[in-house]
Amino acid sequence: MDFQGEDLVIAGKWILGVGSLIDAIGQTQQSLSGSDLGKDLIAKGNGIEAFGNSLQAIGRTKLLTPKRELSTIYTILGAWLQATGNTTNAVGIDIELSGSEEEGTLVDTLGSGIQGLGAAFEAVGASLLEESDFRNLTILGGGFIALGSFLGSIGNIYVLNDKNVIGEQILLVGSWFQVLGSFLLIHAVTIEFESKPPLKNENGYYPYSYHSGYSDLLV
Structure with missing residues (x-):
């Protein structure tokens, strides 16, 4: 099955949302217990987020026009950076679980910084678009993910300096900021694609369910 670009972007956003929620639940368990409880969920959540980011990057690349708009290029770069960051996060947690806590x-910390940079690129890409609800929500969603990710790096720095209580609190807040940002982006991408006139596929059908009835409006 040849997935269309829009399908991949939408699926990627939902997978990102699920991954960020799993990550936040794991971080909540870890922060409240003061132990390694929840680290396995954090690792799984980051892996799921990385997969979602990758789908978004591939989907946006499929949607890239010959004009190669700067906003789309920023968005693609941002998605790949977030995928890299989330993958690095998952690796770091696995290293921690294996016993090398400081190294992990x-x-x-590095992974969260890369993820935050990627989310910032996505927000900057959206800022280059014309004023719209999609644009504003994408800037806001990307901003929350970037802030949450950078808070993750800061929290880890506190942990590395044996200030575990405040470090875990910062990590907890950062993880839920990312959940909020992810679900704002889901809403944003829904608005984006619903507002676009659909293109027919090779069989002459409109491929997206949310365009059902669109052809009738054109008659």
């Missing part, structure tokens, strides 16, 4: 936390 350092890797996790």
Whole structure:
């Protein structure tokens, strides 16, 4: 099955949302218990987020026009950076679970920084678009993910300096900021594609369910 670009972007956003929620639940367990409880969920959540980011990057690349708009290029770059960051986070947590806690936390800190940079690129890409609800929600969603990710790096730095209580609190807040940002982006992409006139596929049908009835409006 040849997935269309819009399908991949939408699926990627939903997968990102699920992954960020799993990550936040794991972080909540870890922060409240003061132990490694929840780290496995954090690792799984980051892996799921990385997969979602990758789908978005591939989908946006499929939607890239010959004009190669700068906003789309920023968005694609941002998605790949977030995928890299989330993958690095997952690796860092796995290293922590294997017993090398300091080394794993350092890797996790780097991953959060890369993810935050990627989310910032996505927000900057959206800022280059014309004023719209989609644009504003994407800037806001990307901003929350970037802030949450950078808070993740800061929280880890506190943990590395043996300030575990405040570090875990910062990590907890950052993880839920990312959940909020992810679900704002889901809403944004829904608005984006619903507002676009659909293109027929090779069989002459409109491929997206949310365009059902669109052809009738054109008659």
